[in-house]
Amino acid sequence: MRIGELAQRAGVSTRSLRYYEQNGLISARRRANGYREYDEDDVKLVSEIRSLLTHGFTLDDARPFVECLRAGHTSGGDCADSVEVYRRKLEEIDSEIRTLLARRAELAAQLCAGCAFTRGES
Template sequence: MRIGELAKATGVSTRSLRYYEEQGLLPASRGANGYRDYGEQAVRVVAFIQDLYRAGLSSEIIRQILPCAGSARPQGDCTELLARVRQVRDQLAHQEQQLAVRRKMLERYLSGAATPAGLEAHLNRAH
């Protein structure tokens, strides 16, 4: 399929698809006319790439993941890569915990149950 067809099938811009190709994430063959041609797996690969980007992974890590994620047996050892992905997952979990704490603090402030840290001392000096 051509790039426009892939863009339509995935909802991803042609610019992003070209970027994925430049980054070595999405292989494309070239016809005699120079047009990109993508295989039948391209729609699933693009969806997977999008998921990994949304998870906060970089192009470099995604490029390493793709050979380990295919249906064929991975080439090389994916153990180190899996450890890196786990590390990213754990960082995201930590960020989620921090956000939950901040959200609770804001909810307490909005409900009148608490004053943001340091603000109470500032308010007392102003009066």
């Protein structure tokens, strides 16, 4: 299939596909006329990349998942390197949650102090 069909089937722009190709995540075969040619496996790869990006992963994070699919696994998360990326991402999210909870507690304390001040309870 050509780039436009892959873009439509995977729900991405042709520009995104060229960007993924430029970053080595997908590779197009070239027809004699120079057109890019893709197959069904590329639909799965692009869908995996798109899903990961939607969930906050980077293109570099996506590499082990793409390699896992290229190795013949049914899911990009079936390989040890992909599992490691999942673990690292969960640690990052947990850290962000802790940071947000600390900021929330700080703001709540400031709010309480502000409310006490406006009631004259300094």
